[in-house]
Amino acid sequence: MSEKFDVAIVGAGPSGLTAAYFLAKKGLEVVVLEKGGELGSKNMYGGRIYTHVLNRYFPEYTREAPVERWVRKEQLYFMTKNSAVKLEFFADDAFLKESFTAYLTKFVQWLGKKAEEAGVLIATGVRVDSLILEDNTVKGVIAGDDKLYADYTIIAEGANTLLLDNLNLKPMTKPEEVALGVKEVFRLDEERINERFGVNSEEGVAGLLVGFPSLGSIGGGFLYTMKNEITLGVVIRLDEPVKKKIKMYEVVEDFRMHPLIKKLLRDSYMIEYSAHFVLERGKLPDKYLYGDGYLVVGAAAGFELNTGLVVRGVDLAIESGKQAADTIIEAHEKGKQDKQTLASYISRLKNSFIYRELEAFKKAPRFLSNERLYNQYPEVVNEFLKEILTVNGTPRRLYSTFRKAMRNKVSLLDLIRDGLGAVRSL
Ligand SMILES: Cc1cc2nc3c(=O)[nH]c(=O)nc-3n(C[C@H](O)[C@H](O)[C@H](O)COP(=O)(O)OP(=O)(O)OC[C@H]3O[C@@H](n4cnc5c(N)ncnc54)[C@H](O)[C@@H]3O)c2cc1C
Structure with a gap:
């Protein structure tokens, strides 16, 4: 040569x-x-x-x-410190080969x-x-x-x-054009992953988690199931930890200790920890x-x-x-x-x-630089569902419960503005 x-x-x-x-x-x-x-x-x-x-x-x-696995379930979580609302899309066979999990x-x-x-x-x-x-x-x-x-x-x-x-x-x-991603990999045997996520050995789960995983900062969490591992991570815009005086390792630790995540990771052990930049x-x-x-x-x-x-x-x-x-x-x-x-x-x-x-x-x-998406909205969604699902003799009608959940968090004007922003940007 x-x-x-x-x-x-x-x-x-x-x-x-x-x-x-x-x-x-x-x-x-x-x-x-x-x-x-x-x-x-x-x-x-x-x-x-x-x-x-x-x-x-x-x-x-x-x-x-x-x-590792063909993605069969797409999950979106809105999380607060001790609660979570999960939206799940279960796909049929035709969708099955659109994406796969892999290292x-x-x-x-x-x-x-x-x-x-x-x-x-x-x-x-x-x-x-x-x-x-x-x-x-x-x-x-x-x-x-x-x-x-x-x-x-x-x-x-x-x-x-x-x-x-x-x-x-x-x-x-510029710092606001980059985010830092931190990922942890947890080993858990195949059978338990299958049971915990309701899939078979060929099928995998891809999850996006909003709110608590980034401690309300601009960013979010992710979760993927591999054959014998669960990968879990947080991505936060680079200027946020400095601005809000938060430490990345603490964010990741808090995320891992969230009651819902703790259950998903039960009996697993961490085998890898890594970090990388991603452009925004x-x-x-x-x-x-x-x-x-x-x-x-x-x-x-x-x-x-x-x-x-x-x-x-x-x-x-x-x-x-x-x-x-x-x-x-x-x-x-x-x-x-x-x-x-x-x-x-x-x-x-x-x-x-x-x-x-x-x-x-x-x-x-x-649009995704709007802090309300990571702070107020996950809280509103969680509070609304918690309220509307509570049965204790006090009637909870849909609209008034929703307005109550929004109070002091999101104004109607913000909601309209953000809704329009989403339509125009996404
Ligand atoms: C936290 C996080 C989560 C992500 N999740 C996903 C996901 O699930 N799905 C997805 O599709 N994408 C995801 N991405 C984005 C994806 O990883 C990248 O877009 C993709 O890897 C880009 O490929 P690349 O070849 O351009 O760069 P890279 O994969 O980054 O490769 C660049 C290579 O260049 C080498 N290199 C750099 N500088 C030098 C040098 N001076 N001399 C020699 N070698 C050098 C590096 O060592 C590296 O091997 C994610 C990114 C991050 C950070």
């Missing part, structure tokens, strides 16, 4: 590895540089992967990918193996410190004392965009997604979607990796690396679901 490659890719996450796989399949010489000591060791997420992109690009995944580490290892089989060189334990910039063109990467030249560089460094920030290739990320700001403007000699993919480009009910990034990462690969394959055939040629990446993205969906939900981050 020569010192110079056709393509150098920074980061072996789903985006970088997908790009690498498709480039190598077309015969290009590709190197992926990953700072983690082992493939997958730095990749962390909540727990579920949507299958639509896999059906398109890796249909063999149903046989090969490390699926991102194992999924990345699976993708990495496919990329290596296609001819990609994956170098783990290598942190890229900077990019080679010559004549205003990116010509490869710098790792320690080593320079590695490439005709094209793909930046797939994930949400923590140190490389792009250090080179001023995008505006610095939406995608980067187009002009920061490509330049002379380089493209930006996946979470580094801001391709993550939080609609309040659905949190996604892996499917967008895979799609952007594929689009970046196609862009480079075309440019390589023309023998060009310039910005004008690589601009076709944007038109490809515009024709993909990434731009369609990010455009549709572009107002979501602003």
Whole structure:
């Protein structure tokens, strides 16, 4: 293998590895540089992967990918300190293969193996410190004392965009544009998970938890069932713990000790604890997604979607990796690396679901910054149900009980304003 490659890719996450796989399949010489000591060791997420992109690009995944459980139940919890209202959607068989739970580490290892089989060189334990910039063109990467030249560089460094920030290739990320996710994994035997969640061994549960899990801060909790584990975590916007003087480890601990969660975790033990950033700001403007000699993919480009009910990034990462690969394959055939040629990446993205969906939900981050969603509304929902379900001889009519639950928490005007906001943003 020569010192110079056709393509150098920074980061072996789903985006970088997908790009690498498709480039190598077309015969290009590709190197992926990953700072983690082992493939997958730095990749962390909540727990579920949507299958639509896999059906398109890796249909063999149903046989090969490390699926834990197929998501059969979707749950939404509104929680206060000692109560919870659960909304559950139980799906039929047709819905069953829309998403599955999996460990991102194992999924990345699976993708990495496919990329290596296609001819990609994956170098783990290598942190890229900077990019080679010559004549205003990116010509490869710098790792320690080593320079590695490439005709094209793909930046797939994930949400923590140190490389792009250090080179001023995008505006610095602001604290309110990022959230911190902390995840714990609890081992519990398969049978007990099945019993506790009312599923069989193939079926899984995906849960979103609002209110108490983030202690009323902008954020929320998540829960996924794996084969023999329950993963549980909290995501909170980065500026919130400082503003409200709360400590992340305490938030996670309180969440775990909530009476409802305690019951779900009974007899389990924690086997893993991890943390990672997730972007809340939406995608980067187009002009920061490509330049002379380089493209930006996946979470580094801001391709993550939080609609309040659905949190996604892996499917967008895979799609952007594929689009970046196609862009480079075309440019390589023309023998060009310039910005004008690589601009076709944007038109490809515009024709993909990434731009369609990010455009549709572009107002979501602003709407989801409304503290009432995490504070007052979960309390109102819980209080309302508690009241309306109480039978003690005092009549509780629907509307007056609802108004009582709202009193001193949400005004009618706020309710209308937030309702309209939801309609316009989500
Ligand atoms: C708490 C949390 C929950 C989430 N839940 C879900 C979920 O359930 N479903 C879903 O679809 N998405 C979820 N996401 C989002 C999803 O994890 C990301 O969108 C996705 O992993 C992005 O893939 P990527 O390849 O762009 O980046 P990443 O997966 O972050 O990979 C980037 C890689 O680049 C490497 N790297 C970074 N800098 C360098 C460097 N300088 N040199 C060498 N290597 C480098 C990193 O080590 C890493 O391996 C969640 C995210 C978080 C944080």
